[in-house]
Amino acid sequence: MPAHCLEACVIVLGLILLLLEAFLPKPPRRLLALTAIAGLGAVLVALFFVDRSPESSASLGAYYVVDPPALFFKGFALLATLLVLVMSLDYASVIRSYLQTSEDEPDAGLGEFFCLPLFTCAGLMWMASARDLVAIFVSLELVTISFYVLVAYMRRNIGSLEAGVKYLILGALSTGFFVYGVAWIYGLTGQTDLLRIAEALRPAETAAVASSTALVFALGLLLSGLGFKIAAVPFQIWVPDVYQGAPTPVTAYLSVASKAAGFIVTLRVLEPFLQSPIAHQTILVLLVLAAASIVFGNLCAIPQNNIKRLLAYSSIAHAGFLLLAVASVRSNAGESGGITAGAAVSFYLAAYLLMTLLVFLVVTLVRSRTGGEDLAAFDGLGKRSPFLAFAMLVGMISLAGVPLTAGFLGKFYVFLLALEARYYTLIVIAALGAAAGFYYYFKILRSVYWERATDESPISIPLPTRWAITAIIAAIFILGVYPQPVLSIFE
């Protein structure tokens, strides 16, 4: 089976579920979500059996490339979507309360919430394989447009609406930047296939093709568009409000999938630039973005009291660390056999996926049981549910970067790369950022374990969530001790 069938399967599954939801007289919406979860699980299994040879998709050209990193990110997208759907099941009660529902059908309007992530997922999967700027753009939009709907889904909630508007306006703007950048590149090189663009930008030929000022301009446009997706400073303004306002599963999805998508594209799009005469400027821009993101994200996270806002700022900080790895890309190509920047970024993203979704699974449950998203809602969680508290502990120490967790190895590789590249100033900034991270992540643990809850009733955990949390915790520790399976994909 060629790999592109997987995307087709996910799309078809999404369409069927949407049609069922629209035309069945009383659609069993919980069942729809479970079907979606099962379907994604099946596609995830099928991913391991697809035809891996590049020829299998040769007819699609640069629009669809099959290589190990692409397959890895397809798995990434499937897993993220699956976990987000599990989360959405727990969150359904909250969404229901913000939808206008008739008495006889309390679940009306919930169905689409379970179906839309499937389209995002298909977009992400395709993006992992796209090597042509047009394909990248279309798949990126497929992801973003389904997010527009999801973010504003709770239409009786003013916060969700505000988040939706902000995301829509800034998202559209960044898309504009990205397309404009693509147009400039096309104008300079006459190509949209990234491989051919790389050829056209080789130092010897560039002089004939383009002035470097125009190239820098195009790069700036592309990075502005992508900076929005990965939530890097100075394109981060939307992040706190949208993260706080959006339904929690969507926030989780946004922080994982949107960021991963952004970085996959960034890695691919920057490759030609890093071998061009403007490589130096490219790296400089990346380093400035990285430093700004690390400083801004970490400093702003410190005083936050709303957990989603705190995680929003922390996600900006993580984007900074990832950008630092991306910036180390050229210096280590070839001369040392160490880990490549692509592998480091991918590993970091995998770790980030696990720990972020773990934390959001807990946040979702706590929100739907206590009604709060402030730190105070987590007071005494250690007593109310030792299991959830432990999950929170693992998520936080992994985000903070305590060794033997996947999160530590992610940061570890970034530091290693940056040291190899001799970005000493950045390393000092990143180390200070990591130290600040310890402060605010442990602040959450403080309320989980040290504070007393006003309401000490235990919190019940639905079975799928319990499984998901257990699996993620195990994965965080296994990857934290044994990273080679993931690294092998990129060797």
Place this chain on the structure above:
Amino acid sequence: MSILDFIILLPLAAALAIGAGLPARRTALAAAGLNLLLGLIALARFGNHDPSSGPAFAASRTVSRNPEIAWAVGLDGMSLVLLLLTVLVTFAALWQAGTPKDNVRLFYISLLLISAGSLGAFLTTDLFFLYAFHELALIPTFLLIGIFGKGDRRAAAWKITIYLAAGSLVLLAGLLLLVLALVQDGALTFDLAALAERAAAQPIGDSSQSLIYLLLLIGFGTLVALFPLHSWAAPAYAAAPTPAVMLHAGVLKKFGLYGLLRLSPLLPAGAERWLTLLLVLLLGNILFVGLVTLTQKRLDSMLAHSSVMHMGYIFLGIAAFQADHTLGAAGAVLLMFAHGLSIALLFALAGRLEEKLGSLDMTKLGGLAKITPRFAFLFGLAAFASIGLPGFANFTGEILVFLGGFQSLEPGAPLGGLQIATILAVWGVVISAVYMLRAYRAIFLGELTESNVTASLTDLTLSQKLPAGLLVAGLLVTGIYPWFLQRFLEF
């Protein structure tokens, strides 16, 4: 799998089992008892091992190819002594641990994790895991002090966490620079033996050695409470629950000393460059903190300060070792063992006292020897050991350290910095004699004061004597027959 793998994994498995529902205290004690047994087996079988063939019981499993990281264990003389220390103190601490009002599981899981972290750090032969295991023990310390501590526990827990996290980051920077400085053909390795080989074949440049050693000294120094980075230790130890402080002050804190002993041979020029600084700082530990200890009015706070003070002697042994005086290294390791046992014993007894009396204010106590003669006798033994009276392991360690300071001094040659520091350090013994004996007099001798005669005050029962007896036995055996351990310590 080697026996060492079992020793590391056993406490982890026990922690997992407790989390899954097994009875907390019994499971933890069983694991600690089994580990004590395994430690003694390792000791018995270590004698047959030929030291020239590398570490005993070595086993290795690659977890990352490049940078080369392996889950590797191995035992040499130094790690054998620390292994014995860890299993002895773990067993005593867990036996001593009572049952807190709630969160019993978390309490025992945290204790087991500290033990596992120390064991892993001492037994691994891979620099990555050396660092990682120690860091892992940070989290249970945070929880134990914050939840189960006494007095100003939250401030103390917060301080120790931030301090140690920051120290660890500095340490990590030093370790990464060390590994990068020893890159060979583009291959990075974290294997300690390979690193030592590379450093011997092609020493690192002087200026990088100097920087790396300074980072390591600050990093490890923070973890060991080297003056002036010691201010986290006393409040944390005074606030921590008894078994936690036994494990932390007795075992975990030795990690920094162990790491410095292991790595300083790789950086001879750096060690030489900073020798004077190290000597000044360690005198700060011995003399300055020693004088501060004299002023303490509460027993737990006095013990906490004395523990910080005694680190100075071990640093002195390391300093002597760095000046090529091998007796100093043997003395440092023996002193780590001795100090670990004696401080654990003292804290255990202090904890028992506080449990019965509810106060450790020495100005309000007195005459307890009349009611609890056996307790007073044990406390006296521990106090004498801590002062360094002959017959106890501490004496052996200190005398070796002092001899190490003069080992290769030619007759008639002028005194160097090391010798002057040694002469000054000897006066520290007088300081410890003063505060220990004063404390003994204040608590056990003189008239019984009204406030402390309570019905609950009884002498130790057999079960309470067992852990103390175990620790005293270790101190006496090593004190009377030091060759029993010293024969393994060839540098």
